[in-house]
Amino acid sequence: MPNRPRNIDSYYRPHVRELEPYVPPEALEILAYRAGFDPAHASKLDFNENPYGPSPRVMEALASMTNVHLYPDPIAGELREELAAYTSMDPEEILIGSGADELISLVVSVFVEPGDAVVDLTPTYSMYGGVTLQHAGRVVHVPRGDDWKVDVPAVLAEIERGAKIVWVCSPNNPTGGLATEEEIMPLLETGAPVVLDEAYFEFSRHTFAPLIRMYPNLIVLRTFSKLAGLAGLRIAYMLANRDILDQAHKVKLPFNTTLAGQVAATAALRDRAYLAANLDALLAERQRLVTLLREQGELDPYPSAANFLLCRTSGDAPGLHRALAARGVYVRHFPKPRIDDCLRISVGRPEDTDRLLAVLEEVRPAARRAEAVRA
């Protein structure tokens, strides 16, 4: 007589059972439908995507793609060659991933044992912590100081206590500022793995990648999801020395990226003129958005080196978030300490800026509108 089957619950890894589920954002179409909007007349300013999308050459390359019945090149040789020229690194110093999120997970797989600590600099991108918990690691949040500066002594103390990785996002999502050499060099000098997430680097034209040759503990992550407009194809890259990449290759799934992702990213890099024109348009729009928001006064933007602005509201950020969404303008609100009275707004097209400003004017409390008219 077989034993009674055990409940599936008793087989789960305890730390997985404890994880909070990721709640996916609702699709634009659903939000728009609920608010009675045509999605074509909505402004999607919530995920820092590129509203212009990729180069027409990318779409042509995708349309003429062959061999989709074969597995893709597991090491994406052609794309790495193209990236070597783009980044001034060797192809052997480049690993391709299915989005920077996959690369974050790879880094954690390489370094973090259950119970190990990693440091993130709050407020920052939530995946560093989320992925660490998936791997049964511990997250030590070192809060940023005034002007979102890194608290270097506090991070050094955590490294001294054995923290395995320091995550530095530059430009930082969601606060928008760049890490400085004064902040990064002391961390690199410790020898502990320091990951510079440069997902938004093109918007700042600032990178720490050249330091990889001097500091074998430096890892730089970048993505095609932002300036290159390929968020839907999940393609990104890691720059690091060969030793680290050798380890990362051991834990990477062989066919981690799709043929479409590789083809699209290669074609995107071959159309530098399109990337440059897009960058100019988005930087000009960032400036225009800052100027108009400051004039209008309802939102107060922090300086940004990325394609988004973190803006202080005058109070009820969740309420304003809801009011904007009901009128087809989708931005992000983070119910987290120190930024729960803020909204993060991606830089869009001029018509997105115009729609946002018009809606802000419409929902602004009548008293403040009257004040503005008197002023």
Ligand SMILES: Cc1ncc(COP(=O)(O)O)c(C=O)c1O
């Ligand atoms: C700082 C940062 N890193 C990584 C990512 C993830 O990028 P990917 O789309 O390549 O997974 C994002 C996406 O918003 C991000 O803001």
